[in-house]
Amino acid sequence: MATLHLNNIVKDFGGTQVIKGVDLEVKDREFVVFVGPSGCGKSTLMRMIAGLESTTSGEIAIDGERVNEVGPADRGLAMVFQSYALYPHMSVEDNMGFSLRLAKVPKAERREKVLAAARILQLEPLLDRKPKALSGGQRQRVAIGRAIVRNPSIFLFDEPLSNLDAALRVQMRIELAQLHEELDATMIYVTHDQIEAMTMADKIVVLQDGVVEQIGSPMELYHHPRNRFVAGFIGSPKMNFLEVEVRGADAEGVEVALPGGDCRVPVAGDGVSAGDVVTLGIRPEHLALDEQGPLTGQIQVIERLGGVTSLYLEHGDSEWILVADGDVAHRVRDHVRFTFDPARAHLFTADGLALAHLERHPLVDIDRKENRASSASGGQR
Amino acid sequence: MNPTTTKKLLLTLLAWGIAVIVFFPIFWMVVTGFKTEVQAIAPPTLIFDPTLAGYNTVIERADYLKFALNSIVIAFGSTLLALLVAIPAAYSMAFLPTKRTRGTLLWMLSTKMLPPVGVLMPIYLLSRDLGLLDTRTGLIIIYMLMNLPIVVWMLYTFFKDVPKDILEAGRMDGARTFQEVVYLLLPLTLPGIASTGLLAVILSWNEAFWSLNLTTSDAAPLTTFIASFSSPEGLFWAKLSAASTLAIAPILIFGWMTQKQMVRGLTFGAVK
Numbered sequence A: 001m002a003t004l005h006l007n008n009i010v011k012d013f014g015g016t017q018v019i020k021g022v023d024l025e026v027k028d029r030e031f032v033v034f035v036g037p038s039g040c041g042k043s044t045l046m047r048m049i050a051g052l053e054s055t056t057s058g059e060i061a062i063d064g065e066r067v068n069e070v071g072p073a074d075r076g077l078a079m080v081f082q083s084y085a086l087y088p089h090m091s092v093e094d095n096m097g098f099s100l101r102l103a104k105v106p107k108a109e110r111r112e113k114v115l116a117a118a119r120i121l122q123l124e125p126l127l128d129r130k131p132k133a134l135s136g137g138q139r140q141r142v143a144i145g146r147a148i149v150r151n152p153s154i155f156l157f158d159e160p161l162s163n164l165d166a167a168l169r170v171q172m173r174i175e176l177a178q179l180h181e182e183l184d185a186t187m188i189y190v191t192h193d194q195i196e197a198m199t200m201a202d203k204i205v206v207l208q209d210g211v212v213e214q215i216g217s218p219m220e221l222y223h224h225p226r227n228r229f230v231a232g233f234i235g236s237p238k239m240n241f242l243e244v245e246v247r248g249a250d251a252e253g254v255e256v257a258l259p260g261g262d263c264r265v266p267v268a269g270d271g272v273s274a275g276d277v278v279t280l281g282i283r284p285e286h287l288a289l290d291e292q293g294p295l296t297g298q299i300q301v302i303e304r305l306g307g308v309t310s311l312y313l314e315h316g317d318s319e320w321i322l323v324a325d326g327d328v329a330h331r332v333r334d335h336v337r338f339t340f341d342p343a344r345a346h347l348f349t350a351d352g353l354a355l356a357h358l359e360r361h362p363l364v365d366i367d368r369k370e371n372r373a374s375s376a377s378g379g380q381r
Numbered sequence B: 001m002n003p004t005t006t007k008k009l010l011l012t013l014l015a016w017g018i019a020v021i022v023f024f025p026i027f028w029m030v031v032t033g034f035k036t037e038v039q040a041i042a043p044p045t046l047i048f049d050p051t052l053a054g055y056n057t058v059i060e061r062a063d064y065l066k067f068a069l070n071s072i073v074i075a076f077g078s079t080l081l082a083l084l085v086a087i088p089a090a091y092s093m094a095f096l097p098t099k100r101t102r103g104t105l106l107w108m109l110s111t112k113m114l115p116p117v118g119v120l121m122p123i124y125l126l127s128r129d130l131g132l133l134d135t136r137t138g139l140i141i142i143y144m145l146m147n148l149p150i151v152v153w154m155l156y157t158f159f160k161d162v163p164k165d166i167l168e169a170g171r172m173d174g175a176r177t178f179q180e181v182v183y184l185l186l187p188l189t190l191p192g193i194a195s196t197g198l199l200a201v202i203l204s205w206n207e208a209f210w211s212l213n214l215t216t217s218d219a220a221p222l223t224t225f226i227a228s229f230s231s232p233e234g235l236f237w238a239k240l241s242a243a244s245t246l247a248i249a250p251i252l253i254f255g256w257m258t259q260k261q262m263v264r265g266l267t268f269g270a271v272k
């Protein structure tokens, strides 16, 4: 049982504000992911929650109690560091049991708890080893095991998988998601990796320059980005942007001018009027090749991945990325025409804010757990 | 012979040459200790009947064991005290630095540039008024102060090498500062602390200026023991050599036994 509230928190490092007033509510058992470009303050924010970094102003509350003045040792949180930060002079067992030793838990009970955690993480055969005799993935597991043994109210993970190779990352990602269900714990997770964020999060917090750009479920961020930054940051490859002129706005949507004819995007047009310049945003996977399409471009690069094909197109000084299903017969330098479904396009005003879609996407509020068979059956048992 | 082999050979010869030059006085001192007084002032020779007469006289004349015990207590006592003071100091400098930390470190080191004789008067008067003249406590405190800059500086560099993450992980695990130091920092930097301690022991052991000026008999260490043979009996080379050999033997043996510890680095497979 653990909730976390951040109330307008600010971090100032000797004159430079790094966190500029963040509000956040984390519910019990929620899996919250912080994403954002390098240097945006993700680690700093997490370290402030952990208590490793002081809070310049604002309030941090765990389970409704202000903890600003509580040291890291007493907040009841566990943190997994990107560098693992294992104690090099202790065996795996002692590493995992260190918090219990400090809490003066009797030896037998300590061993029992360490063994239980080791079983979950398949670390039993390694308990007597020193960290330097472990592989990267094993060290990562020990670091997670050390956190589990503490039985914390909230787990904090700062890019825990970034030192692992791709295959191990996928495996650990799935294991972490399962762990979240098994432990029924609140987790906060920092990552650079889009896929980690999209697949694990109940709620994603997008940060830029110490400011929260948007908080929402993965599908909400994907389908209803609040502004141009979030639209460009979430999704890979990146969303295409094109400056267009508004022809008119009414209850049905906003009409914009495209090279091959006008097009109506079903978004609320309050505040825009004919003649304004707005930015049209379309995700690469929402573009499709079409002989009659309103847009054209010359192919610069083709990436054939088998399942999908990415085309990098150029037209005048605008560039497009188009992801087509399956194979594409075109060659580099071919001129192609393409189209898109206006319902899936986005419009951004000159100051970067998105115009709200008239209809919400049906999957936006889907619970992450519904995506997993195991938890559904687990719930019935 | 190709140029690199020649270079290597020359370097090896040079190294040996320097080693011999450095070691020769010590060697000659040890050898002279086994001579009679007559042989000692005769033209130098390596061929003679070794005798223990010099050593016997020296040990009979002065209470060698008392001096040795004083040296041990003072050297180790001052080192222990210096470590106790320096560990918290180096901790705060390494992990909680402020704008003035570097300046403080440099200033501390700069005190070592002052000639000790410059503060002889104040220290002597202070010791006298505090009743610390010719006491082990007095010398322990003086040596602790004398070595503190070096000890803090060395510990600081060792502590700085400890990844911050490890200590933070300990804090997240519930460690207070004291537990963090005892369970994590000290074990991790043990080789460094050991070599720092050994250096402090050696420096204290060989210190002569303060021991000669502040002790007479009760607390006099081995450096005073040597000196007591040099002034009245300046011409009795064999006995002086024997006394010197006896004075440096313990620390030489100690240094030889711990040289592995002194050299051992700080390499751990800590953070990836």
Ligand SMILES: Nc1ncnc2c1ncn2[C@@H]1O[C@H](COP(=O)(O)OP(=O)(O)OP(=O)(O)O)[C@@H](O)[C@H]1O
Binding pocket: A013, A018, A036, A037, A038, A039, A040, A041, A042, A043, A044, A045, A192
């Ligand atoms: N101790 C510090 N003193 C001064 N500035 C700091 C300190 N720690 C971090 N910063 C600055 O705060 C900003 C945010 O850093 P932070 O480590 O939180 O970024 P991040 O989002 O975790 O980045 P990355 O994704 O690269 O890990 C950076 O500009 C960094 O330079």
Ligand SMILES: [Mg+2]
Binding pocket: A042, A043, A044
């Ligand atoms: Mg970071």
